[in-house]
Amino acid sequence: MERKRADIIADQLEGLIFDGTFADGERLDEVQLAKRFSVSRTPVREALLRLTQSGLVEQLPRRGVFVRQPGPVELIEMFEVMAELEAICARLAASRITDDALRDLHETNARCNAAVEAQDSDGHFRENERFHAILYRQSGNSFLQQECLRLHHRLQPFRRVQLRLRGRMKQSMAEHKAIEVALEDGDGETAASVMRAHVAVQGEKFHHLMASLKPAAE
Amino acid sequence: MERKRADIIADQLEGLIFDGTFADGERLDEVQLAKRFSVSRTPVREALLRLTQSGLVEQLPRRGVFVRQPGPVELIEMFEVMAELEAICARLAASRITDDALRDLHETNARCNAAVEAQDSDGHFRENERFHAILYRQSGNSFLQQECLRLHHRLQPFRRVQLRLRGRMKQSMAEHKAIEVALEDGDGETAASVMRAHVAVQGEKFHHLMASLKPAAE
C-alpha cells in the first residue's frame, strides 16, 4: 500500500517518462499535472522533487522542471558503472553466496532458458531480473544491493531494447551459465569479469542500436 | 549562490546532523525547524524530503522524520562500496588519466606530505580530498564521478576519525604514492587493488575504533 499521494504521483510520473509520454526536454507544468491527477500543486511538487533526486528530471530555479533523458555519452557511462557494480557483486558473491541461493540461481537460469526457447519475452525478462537480483543480494552487502537496484531500475527502459537484437538472448544465457559456474567454483575474478562484460555489452549494443537509428547524431 | 530557501535549509540540516547536533533516532519536528529557520513548514518539508532521499533521515508515514545514522554494519558496507568504487576509478584512470592530471596528482601528494610533516591536519584533509577527487574525475566517467562524490560526501564525517589514529597518516601517504606510481605505469590492476585496500582500511579502522570505544556493543 502506497504511502502518500505524492509518492503515487512520483511513481506514475516515472512511468510516464519511461514510456515516452513525456519526451526529453519537455517541461512538466505543475498545475497541469495537478489537474491531471486531481490533486493540488503540493503533492505534485513533492513528486517532482523526488524525480529530481532520482535524476529523471532537472529543475531549473524559477523556471520549472524538465524531463532529462540521458544522452548517448551519459548512457554509456551509466552502463559502465552498472557493469562494474555488478562485477563487484559477482566477485563478492563468489565467496559469500549460500547453497540455497546457488540452487535458486540455477533454477532461475533454467526457467530463463525455457522462456527464451518458448519465445516468451516477458518470462525471459522476469527471470533475467531475478538472476541479477539474486546476485545483488548474495553480494552480502545490502548497501551495495540497494545501489545496484537503484541504477538497475534507472536503466531498465534502455535495457530491454538490446535484448531484441538477433542472437543476443542466447549469448546472454551463455554468459549467465558461465557466471553460475564461476560462482559454484568460488572463482570470484572470473565471475566478475564475465559479469562485467555481460552488462557492459548491453550498453554497447544499445549504443550501436541508437547509432544505427540516428546516423546523423553527434 | 544557493537556489531556494529549502536547499539552504537542507544543507544546514545536513551539517547539524553531521556534527551531532541532532542525534541518531531523534525526531525532526517540522514546526520547530520552521521556527528555527524563520520560515514556514513548506521549505522545511522540502528540505526533509531531500535529506530522506540522501538517506540521512528516515521518513515514517504519518509519524515524522527521524535522524538515521548508519550502524556499524551499514557503515562497513558503505566503506566496502566506496573502496570498490574508488578502485574502479583507479583502474579506469590508469588508462585514461591525462599528463596534466598526473602532474596535479603528484603535486597534491607533495602538498599532502608536507601537511603531514607540518602536523597540519586541515591541510592534509584538504589535499587528501583533492587526491581522491582527481581520481574520480580521471576515471573519465562523469556519472561514476558523481556517484563517488555522493558517497564520499556521505562518509565524510566518519572518514576523519580514523586519520587521527597513530601512524595512519604516514601509511596513508605511502598508499597514495603507490597509487601514483601505478598510474604513471598505466598499471590499472595494481592501482585498483592498492586503492581498494586504501579505502577499505578506513572503514576497518573506524570500526575498530568504535568497537574499542563501545565494548558492550553487539
Place this chain on the structure above:
DNA sequence: GTCAATATTATTGTATACAAAAGAAACCAT
C-alpha cells in the same frame, strides 16, 4: 518597421489554512 523599455501575464516559491490520522490523556467499567 524594428528595437527597446515597460506593463502584463504566467509560473514558481513560500506562507497559511484545513483535513486526516496517529498519539496522549481522561474517563468509565470491572
Place this chain on the structure above:
DNA sequence: ATGGTTTCTTTTGTATACAATAATATTGAC
C-alpha cells in the same frame, strides 16, 4: 487499581492563498 474505550491534542499531509520572479506582450521612440 487496572484495562479498555473514547475524547482531545498534536502532527503530518493536502489545499489554497499570497509573493516574487521570469517570460511575454504591448507600446512607444527612432
